[in-house]
Amino acid sequence: MVVQTAAASMAEESDEADGFAAAIRRETPRLLAIAHSILDDAAAAEDAVQESLLLAWRSWDRLRDPSRRQAWMVRICVRHALRTRRLRLARMRHEADTATDVAELPAHLADSPVDWPSAWRAFSPSQRAVLTLHYHHGYTLDESAAAMGCRPGTARRHLHRALEKLRREVEA
C-alpha cells in the first residue's frame, strides 16, 4: 500500500516535473525580456526570473489548470521584478547593456526626437511594466494591473504619466 502510494506519487511528480521543465524552457526567454524591460539590468533580470521560476515551482502542482500557467508565471515574474528592491548591488551599471542598447538602436529610433534608452531608464519600474505589458505583449490595462498586482486605476495612472513624459520629450 505504501509502496503503491509512493510509486503513484513519483509518477505524478515526474509528470509535473516534465511539465515544469518544458514550461521553463519555453517561458524563460519571454520572462527574461519582461524582467529586463522592467529592471533595465541584465543581471537583475536574470535573478528575478530565476527566483520567479523557483517560486513557481513551489506552487506548480497546486495550479491544476495548465492553460493558466503561462499567465501565472508572467504574473509572478512581473510582481517579483516590481518588488525587487533597489539594492546597492543592483545599482551597478552593466556597461554591456548600455552599449548594446545604444549601438544597435534602429536608425529611425536613433534619429527620433526621443533618446529612447535614456527615456526608458527615466521611467519608474511600474511605468516600464505597464508599457511593456500593454504596448508590447497586448495585455489590456486591467490584465496589466492584475499582473502587476495593483488596481486598474493605478496602472492607468502609471501609463498616463509615462506617456506624458514621452510627450514632453517629443515636444522639447
Add this chain to the structure above:
Amino acid sequence: MNIERSHLHDYLAHREEMAARLTVADRVVRNVEARTLDRAPGGVGRGRMLLVVATVAVLLLAGIGVPRLLLAHHHSSGQWQPAGPPQGVPDRRPPAGIALVWVRDPASFQRAIALDRNGRPMGWLPVGYMMQGETVTQSGDGQRIITGDGQSYELTAQGQRIDLPPTALDLGGGAYEPYDVFFSDDEQSVCIEQGPWGTPRNLVLVDGSGHVSTSIPEAPADNPSWLSWHVVTCSVRNDVAVLVGDPDAQRAAGPQPPPTQTTTHLPNGQNVSSIGVGGSVSAPKNVQVPAGGPYHIIRVVRLSTGREIARRVYGAQTPQPVDASEDGTLVLETLGTGGGHVLRNIASGAVVGTVGPATGLLGNTVAQNDVWTGSGPRSYSVVDIPSGRVLWSLSAPLGLKVTYPALDQLAVTQVYQGLDCPSHADVTITDLAGGVTHRVTLDTCGGG
C-alpha cells in the same frame, strides 16, 4: 498614431530583440532545473517525500494518528536538529539586548520572526499588515525593523511603533510609490530618499525617536536642476552621505547644463578639481567639463549640513563609480568590460585595492583593512584591501537574499512564497570568521 507611441512600439520590439540576445536564458534554465527537477513540486525532495510517506505509514500502523506535522530543522556545524516555531505559536517579544536577524514568518505574513545569532527563533512580532517582501529591512543589530503597508514606520524589537515622515508617494486609491528607506550605520537612524525620481528630492535623516534631524537636497548647490541622484551611503557615524549621479536619466529628464567645475575639497583645506581621466584626482585647478557626456559623478556631502566635501567626475569612457563603502570613504570604480574594479579613497584619490569584476561593496568590517564584497547575490567575500586577498567567502545558493545585520555577521534569507500557501523560509547566518554557519529552515503551510 503619435510618434511617441509608434516609436514606443518599435523600441519595445528592439528591447525584446536585445533581451533575446542575452546569453543567460540557458543558464537560468540550467540553474532552475538544478534546483527543482530532483524535487517534487512544492519544494519537498523526493527522498524526503519518501521518508514522509514512510513515516506516515508507520504512524498509521502504530495507530498514533496523523497530527499536522511541521518540519523544521536547525543546522549548526553540520548537525541537523529539530527546531523552529510550532504552528500557532503566540506572539512573543524577543529578549532585550541580543542581536537579532528578522525574517517574515512563513506561517503568517503579518508577523516577523526574530532569530538570534545561532539561528534560534526568539520572538514573533505582529506587524499589522500583510508583508510583501522576502526580507525584513532591519537595523544592523536587529533592534529595529522598517515595515508598513504604503507609508512605512519603524517597529522596535519590543513592538514599539515609531512613525516616520512620508516614505512613499501616495498615488491615491490605496496605491503608493515607495521611496528608498534604509537604516544608517548607527543602528537606529533612518535615511529616506524623499520624493519621486526625477523631481527635486531630499535625503531625510530621521533620528531614533522618529524626528527629522536633517533634510538636505540631493541636487548639488551649484546645479540644483541636476536631479538624478542615488544615495549609496548614509553614514551617521561619519556624518557623510555619498550620492551617485546618473547621467542617462539626467539626459532623459531634459537637457541640463553639465557641472561647470568639479572640485574636491580635501580635509586639509586644499581644493582640487578633476575631470574623469582614469578617475583620478588631478592637481589643484579649475576644469571646465565639456558639454556632452555622459558623466558619472560621485559626491560626498555632510549629512548634518548638506555641504559638499568631495566630488569626482568620470567621463564617458573612463572608470565609473558603481558603489561606495558604508562609511563613505571608499568608492568602487569599474575598470572596463571584464576588468574588475578598483577601490579608491574618495578624499585622497588614492587607489587602495582591486577586486574582481561584477563585485559590489557591502560594507567595511571591524578590521578597517577588510571589506565585504558581493558578486551578485551568489558569492560574498571578505577581502583584505591592500593585497586584494580573499580572507573568507561564502557561496550562497541561487536566488538568496542577503541582509547584513552586523559588521561581523552575514545573514542569507529566503522566504518562498506560493500562490495560496506560504510554504518555506530559509535563513543562513554566518559569522565573519567563517567558522560557524547556522541554518534554519522553517517549513509550514498555515493560514495568515
